[in-house]
Amino acid sequence: MQLHAHRIDSTRIYPEERDFTADKPLRLEVLMVCWINKFPERLTMHHETLLETHNLIKEFKGFVAVNDVSLKVQKGHIHALIGPNGAGKTTCFNLLTKFLTPNSGRIVFKGLDITKDSAAQIALKGVIRSFQISAIFPNLSVLENVRIALQRSAGMSYHFWKPESSLHHLHAKAFDLLEQVDLLEFAHKLGAELPYGRKRALEIATTLAMDPELMLLDEPTQGMGLEDVARVTALIKKVSENRTILMVEHNMKVVSSIADCISVLQRGQIIAEGSYEVVSKNPQVLDAYMGRSDASLEGAHHA
Numbered sequence: 001m002q003l004h005a006h007r008i009d010s011t012r013i014y015p016e017e018r019d020f021t022a023d024k025p026l027r028l029e030v031l032m033v034c035w036i037n038k039f040p041e042r043l044t045m046h047h048e049t050l051l052e053t054h055n056l057i058k059e060f061k062g063f064v065a066v067n068d069v070s071l072k073v074q075k076g077h078i079h080a081l082i083g084p085n086g087a088g089k090t091t092c093f094n095l096l097t098k099f100l101t102p103n104s105g106r107i108v109f110k111g112l113d114i115t116k117d118s119a120a121q122i123a124l125k126g127v128i129r130s131f132q133i134s135a136i137f138p139n140l141s142v143l144e145n146v147r148i149a150l151q152r153s154a155g156m157s158y159h160f161w162k163p164e165s166s167l168h169h170l171h172a173k174a175f176d177l178l179e180q181v182d183l184l185e186f187a188h189k190l191g192a193e194l195p196y197g198r199k200r201a202l203e204i205a206t207t208l209a210m211d212p213e214l215m216l217l218d219e220p221t222q223g224m225g226l227e228d229v230a231r232v233t234a235l236i237k238k239v240s241e242n243r244t245i246l247m248v249e250h251n252m253k254v255v256s257s258i259a260d261c262i263s264v265l266q267r268g269q270i271i272a273e274g275s276y277e278v279v280s281k282n283p284q285v286l287d288a289y290m291g292r293s294d295a296s297l298e299g300a301h302h303a
């Protein structure tokens with residue numbers, strides 16, 4: 001890291017024999033060097049890890065659904081949370097998106113503790129969960145859906161009594177978003193009229209309208225046919241530029257093709273972490289999915 005390297009170089013430039021007392025800024029710098037050398041992980045954490053959890057625990061009436069989960073989501077990554085049925089993925093995701101409160105543990109975003117923040121508070125900080133399909137307004141056009149999301153993002157409420165003309169300035173941005181998610185040709189169709197896969201694309205567009213720094217996707221390809229899966233996978237990859245994505249995903253083809261890092265959950269605990277190449281060869285992971293460690297992870301999805 002730039003700063004780190006610079007400071008370490010500084011210790012070499014100024015040998016220890018030098019009297020620092022007369023030179024306050026320099027002395028401060030040396031103190032920083034000592035601190036950085038003692039706790040290098042603290043500096044690294046702020047620069048590279050966007051979201052992290054420390055020992056998250058969630059119990060449901062004595063049943064531990066999320067058991068001591070410590071995650072690190074690196075800035076710029078597509079990070080996938082996978083695991084067999086009942087592993088605790090959704091519960092973990094609900095903790096991160098504030099739908100549930102942990103029994104213990106901490107959630108840290110950009111170095112700040114957000115454990116006690118509400119969903120609305122984390123949204124203001126740039127952590128946005130993709131809206132559920134039910135949140136799409138079925139009787140408004142695709143364009144209007146995106147435009148409302150843009151208004152919400154700008155802190156404006158939707159003033160139904162305002163003349164249509166006052167909303168036109170949002171059109172350019174809305175069309176831009178529709179183009180990004182390949183929905184231009186559907187702009188004037190009603191939300192309800194969209195095919196399933198396109199609804200998810202609209203959901204992604206309305207999330208992008210908030211310009212999230214961390215975008216959380218909950219099984220984005222669930223229930224889709226092959227063609228839609230491929231389209232939404234490519235879309236996630238495309239919109240991941242300049243942002244970080246954390247997604248719960250069952251489909252191993254999706255995970256293997258776009259995830260930079262994968263955390264595998266089993267019975268509430270992380271059993272493996274790393275690239276697809278690494279986790280897909282992990283005997284414990286293969287065992288968790290297939291019940292035998294010589295199996296292939298490919299096709300382990302149940303979507």
Ligand SMILES: Nc1ncnc2c1ncn2[C@@H]1O[C@H](COP(=O)(O)OP(=O)(O)OP(=O)(O)O)[C@@H](O)[C@H]1O
Pocket residue numbers: 060063065083084085086087088089090091092
């Ligand atoms: N509100 C709840 N009350 C009681 N138990 C719950 C609750 N929510 C989840 N669980 C239990 O916690 C465990 C983890 O559930 P979770 O839904 O997080 O799993 P998952 O990994 O998302 O599974 P799937 O792949 O089937 O979606 C399961 O055994 C589930 O029955």
Ligand SMILES: [Mg+2]
Pocket residue numbers: 089090091
């Ligand atoms: Mg689930």
